Amino acid sequence: MLALGFTARVCRWITPQQNEGAKTIVFQVLFPFLLMTGVRDTRSFDPDVLYFD
Structure with missing residues (x-):
């Protein structure tokens, strides 16, 4: 996904407004x-999802 986004910006497929x-x-x-949706079922909830480094 990152490569697709980077390629789209470099090739000017999307504008800065988009x-x-x-x-x-x-x-x-x-x-x-x-x-x-992760919080709804507490048995499968992983608190690491909320941690940003």
Whole structure:
């Protein structure tokens, strides 16, 4: 995924405005949804998911 994103930016397949929009969707919608689906079932919840280095 990182290589795909890097290639898209280098080849100018996406504009800076599209990049900002994608980051907004990922960090404000999809990432919290991912965390909440992990919290729903506490038996399979891994607290390391919440740790950022």
